[in-house]
Amino acid sequence: MPTRDKRSGQRVEDVDPTFDPWEPSKPIPLFVLGIFIALAAWGGLSYLGDLVPERAPNVDTVMPAPGAVKQSSSSTNDSPRLIHSGSAEVWSCASCHGAGGQGAGQTPQLAGLNSAYIVKQLQDFVSGARSNESMRYVAAQLSPSEMNEVAAYYSALSVPAPTPPKDNGRFSRGRELNLRGDWNQDVPACATCHGGAGEGLGATFPRLAGQQSEYLFSQLAAWKGGKRRNSPQSLMEDIASRMSDEDMWAAAQYFGSLGQENPKQEGSGQK
Secondary structure (H helix, E strand, O other), X not given: OHHHHHHHHHHHHHOXXXXXXXXXXXXXXXXXXXXXXXXXXXXXXXXXXXXXXXXXXXXXXXXXXXXXXXXXXXXXXXXXXXXXXXXXXXXXXXXXXXXXXXXXXXXXOOOOOOHHHHHHHHHHHHHOXXXXXXXXXXXXXXXXXXXXXXXXXXXXXXXXXXXXXXXXXXXXXHHHHHHOOEOOOOEOOOHHHHOOOOOOEOOOEOOOOOOOHHXXXXXXXXXXXXXXXXXXXXXXXXXXXXXXXXXXXHHHHHHHOXXXXXXXXXXXXXX
């Protein structure tokens, strides 16, 4: 007990007699609060500024004349500003589809596609007839003249070199589906609508030769699954519904490996 009292006494003696537990805390100086508020506002504005695409300079562009020699994919001097610079509302087309419109993976190749076909797809994204949230947002910001301008630019680009087939067995099956179809499954020949070598026919049936294989497969799957419904008379929805996954991949592999030199070779046997 004496020991305990002694320790208690020592602790009491160590307490600062001027300490007041009820003393109110001192307020933070106003200039310190101002600094914190200014830093927070600056950081927020900087973050928001990074989210908004830079506004491209308002310069005149030169569009390729009808029938002109196709442009090099590396040329940007005569391309619409939306292709490489974008606008205050949307990012550039090249940021997804590549500088030469070559695409990659499930992002389609645009180079060499019919311009009227490209315009229709943009309009379908806006109306919701074709579903893709990113493209719907982009297309909704474009005026009709901008849609025509972008489409004319991409249709005039040279088609990039094709990708070699990854599976020669699937390539042969894809060739068979293109030239003769599979009437046991009520699947007509792809060449009936898309041309003997997938070169496309007008604004309705797009070029398939050289298109990204992954993209072609994803679109066949979308038609088969009912997620894409914008083909004329629902032709592709009907055809894809009767194709197996293996045949869809075979067709995608085949068309993805066709290049500019293939049309005469593949179409020569057609009557």
